[in-house]
Amino acid sequence: xxxxxxxxxxxxxxxxxxxxxxxxxxxxxxxxxxxxxxxxxxxxxxxxxxxxxxxxxxxxxxxxxx
Numbered sequence: 917x918x919x920x921x922x923x924x925x926x927x928x929x930x931x932x933x934x935x936x937x938x939x940x941x942x943x944x945x946x947x948x949x950x951x952x953x954x955x956x957x958x959x960x961x962x963x964x965x966x967x968x969x970x971x972x973x974x975x976x977x978x979x980x981x982x
Contacts, residue, residue, distance in 0.1 A: 922947060 924946035925933070933948065934941060942949045954962075966982045973980060 925943070925948060926946070927943065930941075930943040930948060934943075939953070940951045942951050962982065966980065970980050
């Protein structure tokens with residue numbers, strides 16, 4: 917365990933870093949966390965699930981977010 921404090925970033929600093937980054941990351945409470953890349957299969961499954969669910973809630977007062 918490191919005793920060194922983790923650096924905190926402002927949202928502006930994060931966006932500047934993210935725009936130049938080769939891999940995407942997530943920003944939370946001043947910290948930056950690497951995001952894992954999704955496989956082609958994962959993306960296809962996610963898209964199919966969202967599409968199917970969206971059809972099920974058509975004409976209903978619900979909203980679906982992927």
